[in-house]
Amino acid sequence: MLDQSRRKWALVGGSLLLWVMIGYVWAGKPEGPKKARIISPPDEAVLLSGNLDIIAESPHGRIELDGKPCQCEPFASPLCVAHVWLDPGMHELRVGDQRSQFVVALNEMEHDGPRDWKIYRFHDLEPDDRRCGACHVVQLEGDVTRVTGLPTDDICMKCHEASEMRAIESHQVQPRQACRTCHAIHGAPIKMLLKPSATGQPG
Numbered sequence: 001m002l003d004q005s006r007r008k009w010a011l012v013g014g015s016l017l018l019w020v021m022i023g024y025v026w027a028g029k030p031e032g033p034k035k036a037r038i039i040s041p042p043d044e045a046v047l048l049s050g051n052l053d054i055i056a057e058s059p060h061g062r063i064e065l066d067g068k069p070c071q072c073e074p075f076a077s078p079l080c081v082a083h084v085w086l087d088p089g090m091h092e093l094r095v096g097d098q099r100s101q102f103v104v105a106l107n108e109m110e111h112d113g114p115r116d117w118k119i120y121r122f123h124d125l126e127p128d129d130r131r132c133g134a135c136h137v138v139q140l141e142g143d144v145t146r147v148t149g150l151p152t153d154d155i156c157m158k159c160h161e162a163s164e165m166r167a168i169e170s171h172q173v174q175p176r177q178a179c180r181t182c183h184a185i186h187g188a189p190i191k192m193l194l195k196p197s198a199t200g201q202p203g
Helices: 002-027 162-168
Strands: 037-040 043-047 049-058 079-085 089-095 097-102 139-141 142-149
Touching: 037 089, 043 079, 049 089
Parallel strands: 043 097
Antiparallel strands: 037 049, 049 079, 089 097, 139 142
């Protein structure tokens, strides 16, 4: 009886030890390499101003604009932000294995890109805005700035009144849903920063 009880506890203890070891190995498993991602400007965009922020996630901390390295501001990895002033014409952006093309236009009718490329609009912010901090959670870490997600899904309502939204939009704001469901944060080819999928137009 005693031997059977010992065997039972040995089996339970061995099982627990095995699960602890599996958990330890799994927790210590290194994450796969982060992928590069271009956030703004989007691919095949027509921009009405060459005064813009390039925003990307670059695990290697590098952005190439028109074949040349672009100086990034002090943001925490993997975020890269570079403010640039570009002449009208075609431009190419490369971040890791990601590539996009966009064009800076002379006006809405004259640009060097294909005719089916769409004019992108961006959110107007006050001159004294906090840039990323106007919408995102921003933390200073020494000499670099870390930008994380949005503090709440209805962060837009911090600046936009519900009554204003009801007067402009064809739908009720309440109950509040994530504005990102229908609106693009970093630019869209449609007025009101609507996503193409939200309007039924092709993307």
